[in-house]
Each structure stands twice: as C-alpha cells, then as structure tokens.
Amino acid sequence: MRYAFLLVATLVPFGVVLAEDPDFYAHWGDGKAELSSYKVVQPRYGELRSGYGVLVFVTEDINRETFIKVESPTPAKDRLYVLKLNNMLKFNTGIYDYSVMTSVFSAVEGLQGNRSFELCKITLSAQEWCGHVFEEVQMRQGRLQGALNSYFEREGRQRYELPAAGSFASEDHLLILVRELRGPILAAGEEQVVQLLPALWQLRALHRPRDLVQARLAKGHEERIEVGGDSLAAIPWRLATEGREKTIWVERAYPRRILAWRDSAGGRGELLVTLREPYWQLQSNVDEAFRARLQIP
Structure with a gap:
C-alpha cells in the first residue's frame, strides 16, 4: 500500500456537523448490516502477529x-436509534x-436530539487461554462511568468515572x-485538540490506567491508496498522542468504508471484502460460504 498525509493545524469545534448527508436512512435503514473483513497485523508480547478483523456496522x-x-x-x-x-x-x-x-453504540440523532452520533456505550470482551476480561463504559450526563471485570488479580474489579464534556x-x-x-465533522486540512479515551483494547493490552489523554485529530486531503489491487480515493485521518500515532484511511465515496489503518507500534489493517447482509439470519451450515466470501477462517 502507498500512504501519504498532509496535516494543517486549525482548531474547530469537535463533532460539529456541517451538512447532513441525505443518504443515511435510505442506506442504513435497509434491515441489513455492513460486514467488512480485514487482514490485520497486531503487536503483542514484543512481536507482530498476523490475524484478521471484521467490522460490523448495523442500526438498531x-x-x-x-x-x-x-x-x-x-x-x-x-428508545434510542443507534449505529x-x-x-x-x-x-x-x-x-x-x-x-x-469491542462494541460501540452511537446515537444517530444524539442523546438529546441536537447532535448526530453521540457516544452512548462501549463494551470490550477479550479472551485468551489464561482467562477473560469484560469492560463497559457508559456516557451518563456528560461523564463516563466505567466498570472492569478481569480474571487477572492486578486488574480485578474496578469502577471509575471520567469527565467527558x-x-x-x-x-x-x-x-x-x-x-x-x-456530513463532515472537520474540513480537509483541519485539526482538533481532544481529550481522548484510548481504545479499551489498547488500554487492556498495555495495562494502562483508565484516564483521558490529550490528542490531536486531523483530517487530511484526499489521496489515492492501493487496497486489494484497487486504487481508491481516500481521506486520511491522523490521531496523535504522546508517543503514539495512528492513521485511518476512509473511502471518499459514500458510505465511506474504513479502508485501512496503521499505527506507530506496527499494527495495521487492510480491507479485504465488504458485504451487506442480515448476518443474524445466516445460521445454517451452508451459510459458512459467507465466511469464504469474506476471506476469513
């Protein structure tokens, strides 16, 4: 893959929707889910591990x-209608x-109906042969309320609360x-300083305390990247914190799929296949053919 990124520092109010895309309900209200598979490289225990990922986007x-x-x-x-x-x-x-x-629940019309895509809840479950971990974070009146339950003694059971305004x-x-x-949340070339809750899996893998860190989120200018042999127009987004950087490439064309990502620790992912299917109905043995179509084991 070929990557490039241009960063221009201009502060704007984070999360402001500048224009609404009229295609949202027509596309996402069809009773199906978007299923995208990825070839993934994941750092763990000082080495890079090959794996795969699936991003499932669905409304409910x-x-x-x-x-x-x-x-x-x-x-x-x-009710809240969420993506x-x-x-x-x-x-x-x-x-x-x-x-x-990791599951993320985002209120399409906002928690109070005044801003699109406000965070409601995040949950994380992680399993390996030693044991498993479950964590949940909810947005409550402008604050994050978190609960961690872990097999491991040094993590154990924790409850925490963080500001989120x-x-x-x-x-x-x-x-x-x-x-x-x-609609856009930033214009091309613009940057926003944010108080960031790092990915729950990132906190878990590095055994970091649950806290907010200052970060810079920047939207780059359109470029073309190679994904699976195709040249696609993409928008690069760069997230930078002290000692860590991550870039996510988003397809320019609607519905703007996640095409690829790369971080400074060596982790990366590249899109394999996207399907749009009601996966909860595909439960028969013959439906394993869909896994083959997604190119996952």
Whole structure:
C-alpha cells in the first residue's frame, strides 16, 4: 500500500456537523448490516502477529435509560436509534489465540436530539487461554462511568468515572465518526485538540490506567491508496498522542468504508471484502460460504 498525509493545524469545534448527508436512512435503514473483513497485523508480547478483523456496522434501537437492545414493546420516547459497531479482532500468540470484540453504540440523532452520533456505550470482551476480561463504559450526563471485570488479580474489579464534556473523544467511537455518515465533522486540512479515551483494547493490552489523554485529530486531503489491487480515493485521518500515532484511511465515496489503518507500534489493517447482509439470519451450515466470501477462517 502507498500512504501519504498532509496535516494543517486549525482548531474547530469537535463533532460539529456541517451538512447532513441525505443518504443515511435510505442506506442504513435497509434491515441489513455492513460486514467488512480485514487482514490485520497486531503487536503483542514484543512481536507482530498476523490475524484478521471484521467490522460490523448495523442500526438498531436501544433503551434510552439502560442502553440495552430493545427486544420488547417499548414506546418510541424510551428508545434510542443507534449505529452499532462490533469490532472483532482475532490473532494467535504461539500456541494460543486471542479473541477480542469491542462494541460501540452511537446515537444517530444524539442523546438529546441536537447532535448526530453521540457516544452512548462501549463494551470490550477479550479472551485468551489464561482467562477473560469484560469492560463497559457508559456516557451518563456528560461523564463516563466505567466498570472492569478481569480474571487477572492486578486488574480485578474496578469502577471509575471520567469527565467527558467539551472536546472529549473516544478512540473506539472514532471509527464511526470519521466515516462522516451525515456530513463532515472537520474540513480537509483541519485539526482538533481532544481529550481522548484510548481504545479499551489498547488500554487492556498495555495495562494502562483508565484516564483521558490529550490528542490531536486531523483530517487530511484526499489521496489515492492501493487496497486489494484497487486504487481508491481516500481521506486520511491522523490521531496523535504522546508517543503514539495512528492513521485511518476512509473511502471518499459514500458510505465511506474504513479502508485501512496503521499505527506507530506496527499494527495495521487492510480491507479485504465488504458485504451487506442480515448476518443474524445466516445460521445454517451452508451459510459458512459467507465466511469464504469474506476471506476469513
């Protein structure tokens, strides 16, 4: 792949939607999910590991109070229409394997109906042969309320609370925001200083405390990158914190898929295949053919 990035520093209010894309409900309200598979390289224990990832984007209703999926008759006023991202990562470390899933729930019309794509909740589950970890973070009245439950003694059970007003951003949530599905959040060449909650998997893998760090998020100018033998127009987004940088390339054309990413630790991912299917209905043995189409084991 060929990468380039131009950074111009201009501060703008983070998360301001400049124009609404009229295609959102027509595209995302079709009763299907977007399934994108990726060839992934993941750093772990001082070495780079080959693996694969799947990003699942789908809309659904959750309960406004509990942030849990609605599966029973619930009045419209008690529902939130969200875009959910399930971010799956699979890789091996020697004899044993890792299975990591991060779920992000983003309110399409905002929590109060005044801003698109506000974060509701993030959950992380990580499993390997030693044990497993579950973590949940919810947005409550401008603050993050987190709970960590881990097999490992040094992590154990933790409860924490962090401020999340103003320039707050979540690295996990950025995979939704940078797609700009209802209009741009930054103009090309602009940059925003944010108070960042790093990706929950990043915090888990590096055994870092749950805290916000100052970061710079910048939107680059359109460029072309090679993905799977195709040359695609892409918008690069750069996230920089002290000692760490990450770039995400987003397809220029709607629905603006995540094409690739790369970080300064050697981690990277490249799009393999995108399908649009109601995956929850594809449960038969014959439906394993869809895994072959996604080029995943």
